[in-house]
Amino acid sequence: xxxxxxxGSEDGKTSSPPKESPLKSxxxxxxxxxxxxxxxxxxxMVEGISMYPIFIAHQHHVSIGEPILDKDxxxxxxxxxxxxxxxxxxxxxxxGDKKAAFVKNFKSATDFMCLFVIVPEGANFVFxxxxx
Numbered sequence: 483x484x485x486x487x488x489x490g491s492e493d494g495k496t497s498s499p500p501k502e503s504p505l506k507s508x509x510x511x512x513x514x515x516x517x518x519x520x521x522x523x524x525x526x527m528v529e530g531i532s533m534y535p536i537f538i539a540h541q542h543h544v545s546i547g548e549p550i551l552d553k554d555x556x557x558x559x560x561x562x563x564x565x566x567x568x569x570x571x572x573x574x575x576x577x578g579d580k581k582a583a584f585v586k587n588f589k590s591a592t593d594f595m596c597l598f599v600i601v602p603e604g605a606n607f608v609f610x611x612x613x614x
Contacts, residue, residue, distance in 0.1 A: 507559035508539055508599065515551050515562060516613045519595050522550055522564050527591060534567035534584075535591055536607075540600040546573060565598075 512519075519537055526535040538547050539560050547563030554561075567584065570576040575598075576584055588596065594609040 505599070505601070511553075511558045511560045512539075512595070512597075512610055513613065514556075514558065518551060519562065520612050523591050523595060526564065526566065532566035532568055533591070534588055534596070536565045536567060536570060536596045536598055538563040538565060538598045538600065542600075544600060546570075546575070570598075 523535045523537075526532055536547075537550075538544055539562055541553065541560055544563060546569065547565030549561065550564045551558075551562040553559060567576065567581070567588075571578055571581055589609045592612075594611050597608045597610055599606055599608050
């Protein structure tokens with residue numbers, strides 16, 4: 483799933499006026515965070531920690547991963563924690579029998595950041611391309 487898929491319809495064919503998605507602010511923050519997330523992703527892979535870095539995007543407290551970008555310190559809307567597929571399996575966010583399917587669908591960590599986006603309605607994985 484791409485980040486734009488979470489924004490809702492842009493075709494103007496909905497009967498009610500479109501609501502501004504809070505994920506619009508996430509996209510703006512990701513542009514700002516791009517280099518920092520890319521550096522951490524590369525570090526996770528080069529140091530042999532994991533070949534599957536996952537970044538948790540949230541606006542409230544979460545207890546998974548390590549904080550790398552704090553919205554309050556950076557005057558942004560979203561905080562980012564760094565984690566790995568292995569931690570997600572260990573904490574049973576990704577069930578062990580779904581790990582192979584996740585790996586199969588995982589996009590290149592050198593080209594895309596894997597985000598676990600947490601919003602009040604739930605959470606989902608999104609692959610967002612790194613800017614060049």
